[in-house]
Amino acid sequence: MENTTSKTLTGSNPKNRLSGTASALINLIFAIYSAICIVPLLLILSVSFSDEQSVLTKGYRFLPETFNLAAYRFLIKDIGQIAHSYGISIAVTVIGTLLSVMVIALYAYPISRSHFTAAKFFTFFVFLTMLISGGLVPWYLVYVQMLDLKDTLWSLIMPLIMSSFWVLIMRTFFKETVPGAVLESAKIDGAGELRIFFRIVLPLSLPVLATVALFQTLTYWNDWFLSLVFITDNHNISVQYFLYKMMMNIQYLSSNPIAMAEITRAGGMMNFPSETVRMAMVVVGVGPIVFAYPFFQKYFVKGLTVGSVKG
Template sequence: MNKGTKTSRAIINGIFTLYSLLCIIPLLLVFSISFSDETSIVANGYKLIPEVFSLKAYDVLFKDFSQILYSYGISIFVTVVGTILGVMLTAFYAYPLSRQDLPYRNGFAFFIFFTMLFGGGLVPWYLVYVNLLDLKNSVWVLIIPLLMSPFFVLVMRTFFSSSIPASILESARIDGAGELKIFSKIVLPLSLPVLATVALFSTLNYWNDWYLSMIFISDNKTISLQYLMYRTLLDIQFLTSNSNVASQISSAGGGNILDLPNKTLQMAMAVVGVGPIVLAYPFFQRYFIKGLTVGAVKG
């Protein structure tokens, strides 16, 4: 290895090391602030190492541990089931659109593209799920609205059209394979990169969603973890910004509301909410690599 190659490699390694640090340090800062004392944060700002260690943010957050555990289960169920069903339906719709011999192919493609540009509005959308489908306060109302994305359908259709050789499909058809067998045994194994990509983004959409719980859920049995934490944060911000209400609660035996954490609680919520996603990404990354090597031809 010559000197120029060593220098280039050192520069590239340095750039990627710096970029990795820029990605990791904010996460470490969030983790550190969540274990810091609120008073020290307000007085001295954010520190990478806590000046005063405190678990008060987590004590407030886990005050109702059973509700958090239940909401965690709801979020995990919605994310897993929604992602699996969403990827399946997206693939089932995108693959026929990639076939040139599909009757009314352009009409089906226009239908899915039109829904990406125009919507019926909030009120009709709400009435469909509440009055027509009767899904209010149901766990399925947290799954169905995010089940299919027109953008993901178009992305997957493009992948099927450009990355799956037509000659392979024709050879399988000559050998007597049906459409379902071709799709399950040939198309899906060769499409793991796009399937994993869509699954990852679907997982993020489901896990980070709190809006559907706010719109459709009116009890505590079916709310997601994200909406539970969002509502807790709003309640604390309201109490800390309204001294009269806080004084009344404190005088009634509710403790000193004004001492409740705010900044540290936000970071504690981020730590609690980001955990499953951090663990899920390596799983999808493995399938990215596997999908890129399936069907490879040696030169």
């Protein structure tokens, strides 16, 4: 009995084991994929610290031929606006992610329960929104005229709160993972639906909650379109949109000889860092968000796989 138990715990069943060749092949595939993800970031970081002239004449290199901080000195000139836009993006990302996870969970939990008679209707309703869209103009009018959110931070939060895809993923997780017997026991003990949801369901659903939170965090942080559409005051734009505007201005100046001549005549930079500053913008824009993943890593794989078993 003891021997059988140890084999079960250690997973020593030969049928469940991968051969050495298969294991090595899988490790090689993941190593190549990891390199494909990491190498471009290293190249971008290297180019951002390179001299503009060396990049233009000799191309991109993984090690800077001439170390130069001109691109970052160029960005520091707008450090006040960059810092403020960082604050806007951080606030929108934190508030939006928390509200998004809560709204998605509050919608997904009822439709995951078999005793909820309208579950099929609301499941089909949220699925239908993945297939049919009202269009850009009605979408804009709803937030600007009906909700009056133009030039407010809520205009950067509200449009991204609900995600039909993550509702269905979370619904499946609740349905397949949260034991129905535990919920019935809580009801027998006199617990209400809200208490069951917050005290039992959510603590048991940390993997899927962390997974949704991670992807919503990335969505909010990388968004620049909402600032373009709803914000007319540059003081309240996100850092992604600010860097996008700066990149467009640099692209215009670098492709316009007359404008470059005026900059030089006015005492501007002789060696305008058009290429290197674009890479520096990527580093500035992606920097903080790379530290978000370690906080969700513990639950990420489990939440993504268990929540997508079946509908």
